[in-house]
Amino acid sequence: MDLLLHLCVIIAIYAIFALSLNVEVGYTGLFNFGHVAFFAVGAYTSALLTLSGVPFVWSLPAALTMAGLCGFLLSIPALKLQGDYFGIATLGFGEILRMIFNNEVWLTKGPMGLPGIPRPEFFGFVFDTLPRYLALSAGFALLTFAILAFVVLSPFGRALKAVRDDETAAEILGKNAYRFKIKSFVIGSVFAGLAGVLWAHYATFIGPGDFTLTETILVLLIVVMGGKGTFPGPVVGAVALIFFQESVRFLRLPPEWTRLLGPLQQMIFGLLLVVLMVFRPEGIIREKGGER
Amino acid sequence: MIEIRNLTKAFGGTRAVSDCSISLDGLTISGLIGPNGSGKTTLFNLITGLLKPDSGEIRFLGSRIDGRLPHDMAALGLIRTFQLSRVFPRMTVLENMLLAPQGQTGESLLSLWFRLPRIRKEESENRERALELLELLGLTRLHDQFAENLSYGQQKLLELGRALMAKPKMILLDEPTAGINPTLIRTMIEMILKMRERGQTFFIIEHNMDVVIEVCERVFVLDHGEKIAEGRPEEIQKDPRVIEAYLG
Numbered sequence: 001m002d003l004l005l006h007l008c009v010i011i012a013i014y015a016i017f018a019l020s021l022n023v024e025v026g027y028t029g030l031f032n033f034g035h036v037a038f039f040a041v042g043a044y045t046s047a048l049l050t051l052s053g054v055p056f057v058w059s060l061p062a063a064l065t066m067a068g069l070c071g072f073l074l075s076i077p078a079l080k081l082q083g084d085y086f087g088i089a090t091l092g093f094g095e096i097l098r099m100i101f102n103n104e105v106w107l108t109k110g111p112m113g114l115p116g117i118p119r120p121e122f123f124g125f126v127f128d129t130l131p132r133y134l135a136l137s138a139g140f141a142l143l144t145f146a147i148l149a150f151v152v153l154s155p156f157g158r159a160l161k162a163v164r165d166d167e168t169a170a171e172i173l174g175k176n177a178y179r180f181k182i183k184s185f186v187i188g189s190v191f192a193g194l195a196g197v198l199w200a201h202y203a204t205f206i207g208p209g210d211f212t213l214t215e216t217i218l219v220l221l222i223v224v225m226g227g228k229g230t231f232p233g234p235v236v237g238a239v240a241l242i243f244f245q246e247s248v249r250f251l252r253l254p255p256e257w258t259r260l261l262g263p264l265q266q267m268i269f270g271l272l273l274v275v276l277m278v279f280r281p282e283g284i285i286r287e288k289g290g291e292r
Numbered sequence: 293m294i295e296i297r298n299l300t301k302a303f304g305g306t307r308a309v310s311d312c313s314i315s316l317d318g319l320t321i322s323g324l325i326g327p328n329g330s331g332k333t334t335l336f337n338l339i340t341g342l343l344k345p346d347s348g349e350i351r352f353l354g355s356r357i358d359g360r361l362p363h364d365m366a367a368l369g370l371i372r373t374f375q376l377s378r379v380f381p382r383m384t385v386l387e388n389m390l391l392a393p394q395g396q397t398g399e400s401l402l403s404l405w406f407r408l409p410r411i412r413k414e415e416s417e418n419r420e421r422a423l424e425l426l427e428l429l430g431l432t433r434l435h436d437q438f439a440e441n442l443s444y445g446q447q448k449l450l451e452l453g454r455a456l457m458a459k460p461k462m463i464l465l466d467e468p469t470a471g472i473n474p475t476l477i478r479t480m481i482e483m484i485l486k487m488r489e490r491g492q493t494f495f496i497i498e499h500n501m502d503v504v505i506e507v508c509e510r511v512f513v514l515d516h517g518e519k520i521a522e523g524r525p526e527e528i529q530k531d532p533r534v535i536e537a538y539l540g
Contacts, residue, residue: 155396155399155411155415161380165383172342174364287438
C-alpha cells in the first residue's frame with residue numbers, strides 16, 4: 001500500500017515536471033534539453049532556505065521565483081538561437097548548473113548533498129506522512145494542471161502555437177515571437193521549479209547526482225509519449241512511464257539475474273518506446289483536429 | 293497609401309530591387325507583375341520588414357516604415373500573404389483565423405487573469421467574424437480541421453481570410469492564385485472584389501493576366517528590379533517594353 005502511495009507521489013511530481021516542459025516543447029516548439037536545471041534550482045533553493053530555518057510558506061515562492069529568474073536570464077541569450085542550437089544551449093546550461101551544485105561546496109555541500117530537508121509545513125500542519133504528502137503533491141499537480149490549461153488554452157496559448165508552427169508568419173501577424181518564447185520558457189521554468197521543491201521535501205535528501213541529463217530525457221519521454229501539445233498527454237505519460245519503470249523492479253527473477261535488472265529495465269524501456277513511436281508517433285493522446 | 297521612393301536592395305552583386313519608386317495613393321487594388329526573378333517578392337519583403345533596404349524609403353500612411361520589424365507592421369495595418377502559403381499547420385482553421393486580430397487582450401499574460409470578461413467578449417466577436425469569413429471562403433465545414441489537412445488552394449484561401457481577420461488597412465497578396473484550381477481561383481477573385489466593396493485595399497503580385505485585368509485598377513511592372521512601366525492593365529498589356537521583358 002505504502003508503495004502504491006509512494007508511486008503516486010512520484011507520478012504527481014513528474015506530472016508537474018512534464019506539464020511544465022509541455023508548455024515549452026508541445027506548445028511553443030522549444031526543445032529544452034536542460035529542463036532538469038530548473039527542477040534543480042527549485043529543489044536546492046527551497047532545501048537551502050528551509051534548512052536554514054525559513055518556513056516552507058516562504059521558501060516555496062522563493063524557489064519558484066528563483067527558477068523563473070534563471071529561466072528568464074537563460075532565455076534572453078539562448079532564444080536568439082534557433083532550433084537545434086537552442087537545444088544545445090539549454091543542454092549546456094543544465095550541465096553547467098550541475099557542476100555548480102557539485103563544486104560550490106560552501107553553499108551546496110557539493111557531492112555530499114543536502115540531507116535532512118524538513119517536511120513541508122503550512123501554518124502548523126506538517127505534511128509528514130505518506131498520505132499527507134500525496135495529498136500535497138496531488139493538490140499541486142491539479143493546481144498546475146488547471147493554471148497551465150487556462151494559460152495554454154487562451155489567446156496567449158494560441159499565439160505560442162503560432163510561433164511554434166511558423167515564426168515568420170506569426171511575426172507578420174504582429175506577434176513578437178521572441179517575447180512569446182521568453183514568456184513560455186519562464187512559465188515552464190517556474191513549474192519545473194515547483195516539481196523540484198516537491199521532490200526535495202519528499203526525498204529529504206538531494207545531491208547533484210539527482211539532476212542529470214537522464215532526468216531531462218525521462219521527462220522529455222513522458223511528454224512525447226504522452227502526446228506533446230495535448231493537455232492530458234503529459235499526465236498520462238507520467239502515469240504510464242513511472243508505473244512501468246517502477247514495476248519492472250518487481251519482476252520475479254532468479255537471484256543471479258538481479259544484477260541484470262537495471263540494464264533489462266532500460267532495454268524493455270527502449271523497446272517499448274520504439275514500438276510506440278512506430279505505431280503511434282503522435283503519442284498516446286492525439287492533438288485535436290488531426291483526423292479527417 | 294504606400295509610397296516607395298528610390299528603393300534599392302542588393303544581394304551581393306545582384307540588384308534585386310533597383311531605384312524603384314511606386315505610389316499606391318488613392319488606389320484600391322494595385323497589381324505588381326514582372327518575369328520570374330524580377331524582384332517582386334523582394335519588394336514585398338522590404339515593405340513588410342523581412343528585409344532591410346540598402347537605400348530609399350518606404351512610407352505607409354505618411355510615416356516611414358522601412359527598417360521597422362515585421363511584428364510592428366500588422367499593428368500599423370499592413371498584412372501580407374506568402375507565395376507558398378504559410379498557414380499554421382498544427383492549428384485548426386478557426387484557430388488560424390482567431391490568431392490574426394490585432395491588440396488581443398488575451399495575449400497578455402497579466403490581462404488573462406484580470407480581464408476575463410473582456411477577453412471572452414473579444415473572443416466571441418472574433419469567432420463570429422471568423423465564421424462569417426470562412427462561410428464566404430467556403431471553409432466552414434473544415435473549421436475544426438488542422439490547417440495541414442486542407443488542400444493547397446484552401447490553404448491560400450485561409451491565408452487570405454486570416455489576413456482579413458487582422459482588419460488591416462492594406463493587404464499584400466503574393467501570387468494568390470498560383471497553383472490552385474479554377475474553381476478556387478474564382479472564389480479567391482470574388483472574395484477580393486467583395487472585400488474591395490467593403491473598403492479593403494490590396495497590392496497583389498500576380499502572374500495570371502486574366503486575374504490582373506479583372507481586379508487591378510493599376511499595374512506596376514518590374515524587370516530586373518527596376519520599374520519599367522505602370523498604368524491600367526489594358527495599357528500595360530500593349531506596352532512594348534513589357535512585352536519585351538516577358539518574351540525576350
